[in-house]
Amino acid sequence: MDKKLFFTNNEKSQVLEAIKELRNSQNYVLTKSDELKVFQSLKQAIIQKRIQRDIFGLNPILSSIQTALIAIEEIGLKRDGVVAVLLYSCFTEETENDYDKYEKEFGKTVVSILKGLVHIQELYKKNPVIESENFRNLLLSFAEDMRVILIMIADRVNLMRQIRNTECEEEKKRVSEEASYLYAPLAHKLGLYKLKSELEDLSLKYLEHDVYYMIKDKLNETKKSRDKYIENFIKPIREKLEADGYKFHMKGRTKSIHSIWQKMKKQKCEFEGIYDLFAIRIIIDAPLELEKIQCWHVFALITNMYQPNPKRLRDWLSVPKSNGYESLHITVKGPENKWVEVQIRTERMDEVAERGLAAHWRYKGIKSEGGMDEWLTSIRRALENNDDMQVIDQFKMDLYEDEIYVFTPKGDLMKFPKGATVLDFAYRIHSNIGNHCVGAKINGKVVTFRHILKSGDQIEVMTSTVQKPKQDWLNIVKTSRAKAKIRLALKETQVKDGLYAKEMLERRMKNRKIEMDEGTMSHLIKKLGFKETNDFYRQIADETLDINHVIEKYQEIQAYDNNLQGQQQTRSADEYSFENSIKNFTKSNGDVLVIDRNLKGIDYQLSKCCNPIYGDDVFGFVTVSGGIKIHRKDCPNALEMRKRFGYRILQARWSGKADSKYTITLKIIGNDDIGIVNNITSVISKEENIMMRSINIDSHDGLFSGNLEINVEDTSKLNQLIKKLRIIKGVKQIIRL
Structure with a gap:
């Protein structure tokens, strides 16, 4: 670092205010001794120039205090977690050898959390594709202490709050996408619904600014009428509940902007x-033993008052969600025949719903079922008792003992069964890569293709053109997918080797001026003891069978047959005719598309949902059947594909020159002026190498809209055409479909 961290006057005021707010929190757990040691460590790190601002220019000391406040109030972290949050900004690679000092001052658990945070940051250095379930699971499996994940969520919430006015738009977009794809789902898994909702709303605000403010403005415009309707709806319910002696409070909650x-x-x-x-x-203040009875009683009162929709009943009271959520949901028809959702729960249930794990730690008896959710809810017990960390260790072992997660060089994350090898990984990438795999670089170290993978490995496959699959590879790989591809490759290799051997045999015989007769060759193959012709030619290819010995045996059989048939009449050449029904096909050597890491010769199809053409920014997507489809980067389905199937995305780019024509459709909207269609077709007809296939025009109320289907070579010619069409008088809009 070049400069020591300094504080602006505004930052000094913010730090003092944040510390004051931290100390005033009712859940604050640090002693004066803890505070003194933490701030001494931070001061020392500043003097040693080990703390620097992040890419947004934010002060890390201020950020850590703000994050600690979120961790305490929204998540409920205790002393060790809060100390780790405050110290992390000065915990760098230079201090990793100083673990003993930190452990002596703050305890073993604090150091364990700090190590976990550093470990997770090492994963980020591998440029992972974060929009995948695999990466979320890898984070959970890598966290040496579950508080690491909770701190990361709190830190991301704070960062999203602070970057609203930043000028680093590209980084802001990246951080927001991570919040949407990674941290919001993690917060949801952990039951941190309030933080999850805030992350989603802020992500939408930064990524789709116009959409966010459009919905926000609409909500503000309708607020008065909405508030009035809510008051009219709840008035009779309130009166009835008060008359029955219930202790309760009611509120109308508008859905989040992201949810809308x-x-x-x-x-x-x-x-x-x-x-x-x-x-x-409707939130009832009820004793634990009467919670369900009172909730169902309120449910009966409301459904007697307003007509319910039975199909919209959600009973998470009898069977809570696996993350502990309990509530009754019913949709009823209110005044003006509007459908209204009503949620009925107790104070305890509401706090669990709002604060997730923080409420779990406060209340007992929340049960959950199954895998990940059972593990996550068990964290409550581990965090209540710092010595009970074996609970987490046991669940981690149960969950992840049969699977691992590894990185591709560009950061894609793939899941494999435990025991999978480099060869499994190579065949997952592509059959061609697997067939020519000779080894790999794992985290920069060269290993053989037999090497067994571990979670977090980053793998770069090494190939050789002379390598080819062998039978014993079937004993090396673990996945059925790799086994199937190896069997197919072996079969194809056998066929190719057989053809090569047959061609070589024919050439040798031709050089010796020996005519090859299929009948004689069949006789020879049987005499040599082969039941299958393929086995005969494969042994020639493997040099197990000497080709000279084969030719000598062939001549012996041919001489014997000629002696037997010497008296037979020979046929003249003009009586013999041969018709070759096989058509010759030629294929260009130049690939139009280069896929992934400069791979060529891979079959692909252009997607019909966005119709990419030469020159478009594109990417590849591996389909369920194993084929590759090419999509435009602005394809309507691109966002969803990246979000759900990020690990199946491949880089792609155009190469060479456009040597094909692509069919695309343009939607044209404009004024229905006389002659406008003729002007459009005239412009197209004058364009070189552009052919119009069809045009359909509909006219209504002085406006027309139509779909124009054309054949075009690339985007440059398409853009030129669109530019010329736009200057035609009366044309208002041109949209590429």
């Missing part, structure tokens, strides 16, 4: 088409 946007996309409608913008929540 997801509904708009799912239902393919405008904001006005979303009717369930809010939910009414």
Whole structure:
């Protein structure tokens, strides 16, 4: 680092205010001794120039205090977790050899958490594709202490709050995408619903600014009418509950902006088409033993008052969600025939729903079932008792003993069964890579293709053109996918070797001026003891069978047959005719597309959902059948594919020159002026190497819209055409479909 960290006057004020807020928190757990040692460590790190601002220019000391406040109030972290949050900014590679000092001052658990945070950052250096379930699971399996994940979530929430005015737009976009794809789902898994909702809303705000503010403005415009409707709806319910002597409070909760946007996309409608913008929540103050009885009683009161929709009943009271969520949800028809969602729960249930794990630690008896969720909810016990970390260790062992996660060089994350080898990895990438695999570089170290993989390995496969699959490879690989590809490759190799051997035999015989007769050759193959012709030619290819010996035996059989048939009449050449029904095909040596890491010669198809053409920014997507489809980067399905199947995305780029024509459709909208269609077709007809295939025009109320289908070579010619079409008088808009 070049400069020592300095504090602006504004930052000094913010730090003092944040420390004051931290100390005033009712959950604050640090002693004066802890504070003194933490701030001494931070001061020493500043003097030694070990702390520097991040890429956004944020002060790391201030950020760590703000993150600690979130960790305490929203998550409920105790002393060790909070100390780790405050110290992490000065815990660098230079201090990793100083573990004993930190352990002596702050304890073994604090150092364990700090190590976990450093370990996770090492994963990030491998440039992982974070929008995948595999990476989330790898993070969970790599966390030496579950508090590491909780701290990462708190840190990302704080970072998202602080970067609203940053000028680093590219980094802001990356951080927001990570928040959406990685941290919000992690927060959801851990039951941190409030933080999950905040991460989603802020991500939408930064990634789709116009959408966010459109929905926000719409909500503000309808707030008065919405508030009035809520009051009219809950008034009779309130009166009835008060008359029955219930202790309760009610509130109308508007859905998050992110949630509304997801509904708009799912239902393919405008904001006005979303009717369930809010939910009414009735929260009862009930003793634990009467919770279910009172909730069902309130449910009966409401459904007697308003007509319910039985199909929309959600009973998470009888059977809670696996993450501990308990509530009754019912949708009823309120005034003006509007459907309203009503949620009924107790104070305890509401705190669990709002604060997730923080509430789990406070309340007992929340049961969960199955795999990951059972593990995550068990963290409550481990964090209540710092010595009970074997609970987490046991669940981690149960969950991850049969699977590992490894990186490709570009950061894609792949899951394999435990015991998988480099060869399994190579065949997962592509059959061609597997067939020519000779080894790999794992984390920079060269290993053989028999090397067994471990979670977190970053693997770069090494290939050789002279390498080919062998029978014993079937005993090396672990996955059925690799075994199937090896068997197929062996079969194809045998066929190729057989053809090569046959061609070589024919050439040798021709050089000796020996005519090859199929009948004589069949006789020879049987005489040599082969049941299958393929086995005969394969042994020639393997040099197990000497080709000179074969030719000598052939001549012996041919001489014997000629002596027997010497008196037979020979046929003249003009009586013999041969028709070759096989057509010759030629293939260009130049690949139009280069896929992934400069791989050529790979079969692919252009996707019909976005119709990419030469020159478009594109990427490859490995389909379920194993084929590769090419999509435009602005394809309508691209975001969803990256979010759900990031590990199946391949880089792709155009190469060489465009030597084909591609069919694309343009939608043209404009004024229905006389002669406008003629002007459009005239412009197209004058364009070189562009052919119009069809045009369909609809006219209504003085406007026209139509789809124009053309054949074009590349994007440059397409853009030139669009530019010329746009200057035609009356044309308002041109959209490429």
